[in-house]
Amino acid sequence: MLSKFLMASVLGLSAVAAHADAGYPNKNIVLVTPFPPGSTSDLIPRLVAPLMSQSMGVTVVVENRAGANGSLGAARVATAAPDGYTLLMATTGVLAINQWIYPKLQYAPDKDFEPVINAASTPNMLVVNPSVKASTLKELVALAKAQPNTLTYASAGNGSTSHLCGESLKVASGVDIVHVPYQGPAPAMQDVLSGRVSMICDNLSNVIQNVRAGRLRAIAVTGKEASPQAPGVPTSAQAGVPDLEAGIWYSFVAPAGTPKAVVDRLNTEFSAALKDPTVTSRLESLGLSIVADKPEQFKAFIADEAARMQKVVAAAGARVQ
Incomplete structure (x- = not known):
């Protein structure tokens, strides 16, 4: 009797779920x-939200x-x-880096989310203020070695790809540059x-307009x-530091x-919005x-x-207390 009761309960829940799925979506x-406004992680959802609102018949808002x-x-x-009504725009840091950086994380990347789609990706680009007297990676490394702990590098925050890129540069080239973390790339x-x-x-998508x-x-x-959006800019390997590799991908996941x-x-829905010519053109113009x-x-x-980023973090010795 008990097993029949449990089976009936399971079937009943399945029927309710199926009915809910069939009526999805019926609210915002x-x-x-x-991340804060003003970055690619903010731009992508704001580009796809209006198209998804139109195709899904409900308002898709960005928070x-x-x-x-x-x-x-x-x-x-x-x-x-x-239930599909609260989704996350997740980056490399959120799903593949934070668990190796933070000793106490408020979520479990491999258990708390259902992967929906990897939207887009882009390499990083190392850029300097024009006042820095270096035009090539070799010149930058030489300058940093001549002036240890003088040059500084900004990042979007501890554990971000910009942080790990700077730490990787220190390890790969043996320079001492000072990390200055911020709350976001802007x-x-x-x-x-x-x-x-x-x-x-x-x-690259965050820096290319300022380079141009x-x-x-x-x-x-x-x-x-090399990136077609940055003609003439060598890869780090071409510039003499082959172990300096960093990039980022932007995705969407559900609970x-x-x-x-x-x-x-x-x-x-996400795939259709991303492949819309206007969206594709805008993102590709930024190097995505x-x-x-x-x-x-x-x-x-x-x-x-x-697994790859675990090795990168270990090599860089990056950690947030």
């Missing part, structure tokens, strides 16, 4: 961006919940109802532009291949337990490459990236 969807390299926003979504960029900080190794305008000097692209039918629907994979592919990718 919130895209939580765990900024910044702090601790994305951890605060991630924790908010990790504890949200798994304030970090402002202090590099003003000359208060010497350099930053941030994602001559406000910053490009030193190297920290990806495996763990979100029904597969909802995840698949969201994957289809559209990925738009399937949830299963993205899940495997996260696992591989987490």
